[in-house]
Amino acid sequence: MSSANVAAMAETQPDATRIAAEARDRVRFEEEALALADQVFRVARHLAPSKDEAEDLVQETYARAFRSWRSYTPGTNLRAWLLRILTNLNIDRGRRNQRAPQTTPLEANDYYLYDKLADSDGRTPDEDRVVERLSQDDIVSALSAVPHDFRDAIVLVDIGDFSYQDAAHILDIPIGTVMSRLHRGRRILKRELADSVMEDAS
Amino acid sequence: MTNPTDDPCAHCEEMMQPYLDHILTEAERLEAEHHLDECDWCRRRYKFEASLRVYVHQVVTEPMSAALKQKLSALRIPLN
Numbered sequence: 609m610s611s612a613n614v615a616a617m618a619e620t621q622p623d624a625t626r627i628a629a630e631a632r633d634r635v636r637f638e639e640e641a642l643a644l645a646d647q648v649f650r651v652a653r654h655l656a657p658s659k660d661e662a663e664d665l666v667q668e669t670y671a672r673a674f675r676s677w678r679s680y681t682p683g684t685n686l687r688a689w690l691l692r693i694l695t696n697l698n699i700d701r702g703r704r705n706q707r708a709p710q711t712t713p714l715e716a717n718d719y720y721l722y723d724k725l726a727d728s729d730g731r732t733p734d735e736d737r738v739v740e741r742l743s744q745d746d747i748v749s750a751l752s753a754v755p756h757d758f759r760d761a762i763v764l765v766d767i768g769d770f771s772y773q774d775a776a777h778i779l780d781i782p783i784g785t786v787m788s789r790l791h792r793g794r795r796i797l798k799r800e801l802a803d804s805v806m807e808d809a810s
Numbered sequence: 811m812t813n814p815t816d817d818p819c820a821h822c823e824e825m826m827q828p829y830l831d832h833i834l835t836e837a838e839r840l841e842a843e844h845h846l847d848e849c850d851w852c853r854r855r856y857k858f859e860a861s862l863r864v865y866v867h868q869v870v871t872e873p874m875s876a877a878l879k880q881k882l883s884a885l886r887i888p889l890n
Contacts, residue, residue: 631889638886645882649874663878670882718826722858739861744869751870766863767870791827798862 637677641670644687651691651768654751655698655760665701669694688774691764695778713755713796721798724805742801746808750800758793761786766794818845822852826859 649666656662672693673680680689725738751759764775765786772790776783825842828834834842846853 634887635889642882642886645879646874649878650871653872654870659872663875666874666878667881667885671885674885674887718823718859719855721862722855725858738858739865742862742865747866747869751866767867787833794827797866 633682634677637680637682638674640686641673641677641690644690645670647687647768648690648694651763652694652698654748654763654767655695655756657752661701665694665698668697672697685774688770688778691768691770692778692780695760713758714799715792715795716799716802718795718798720795721802721805724802741805746801746804750797750804753800754793754796758789758796761789762793762797765790819849819852822846822849823855826856829856830860830863 645666648669649662652662652666652669653659654662656665669690673690680686722738725741751762754762760779761775764770764778765772770778772783772786775786775790779786822842822845825834825838829839829842846856
């Protein structure tokens with residue numbers, strides 16, 4: 609082997625090592641991201657207006673994540689990173705024109721729903737079972753009736769188990785705004801639930 | 811916030827979400843617990859709120875389809 613060839617190898621070797629290391633990092637990233645897909649879908653399902661749109665959104669999110677994986681900082685919250693992409697895509701899709709109307713939502717006090725549920729049969733023999741008067745459909749449709757700004761906060765914190773801090777980062781709003789939207793959003797949700805219970809009863 | 815002496819139950823109602831979120835100050839938390847100790851009416855409503863949160867968390871779970879899972883795996887960028 610000529611000395612020129614050795615010199616050339618010495619130059620290409622680190623490059624090959626770097627490429628191999630990067631490929632390993634990328635594969636690891638993709639595997640970690642895919643392992644979170646169930647959790648991402650669970651949140652997406654209620655951020656998006658329908659199940660079909662949630663599926664599209666999750667696909668778009670992963671396509672984008674796999675392309676821009678270098679912008680993820682290892683060791684930070686990957687689930688929050690994915691949800692931030694998803695939330696931005698969801699806004700880009702013009703969800704603002706869809707569903708939940710932007711009128712001022714009806715909001716009742718915090719005890720309102722319990723009072724309605726307890727009232728519907730006059731007494732509450734088994735306290736622990738009051739909540740079971742609400743069906744899964746009641747919850748899902750009431751949630752979808754909550755305007756998106758409030759719903760986003762509920763979905764991320766109460767369903768996705770994100771901290772206020774992570775939710776603030778994902779939605780790109782101050783943490784105090786997350787807290788107030790969550791607080792009002794839960795009241796709106798309970799109001800919607802109470803309405804659906806009263807409709808069922810009538 | 812309402813004045814606790816005017817209507818202690820209305821005041822307790824306002825403390826419910828922050829109480830369950832663990833974001834009350836120590837003094838407010840003790841105040842809420844003191845009221846709850848002696849007020850069955852409010853205590854039932856706090857209990858309901860706590861179960862509602864668990865319930866909402868449980869019932870909205872809808873598994874991702876196997877087809878979507880496959881599509882996501884297919885989006886991976888092939889190694890050269």
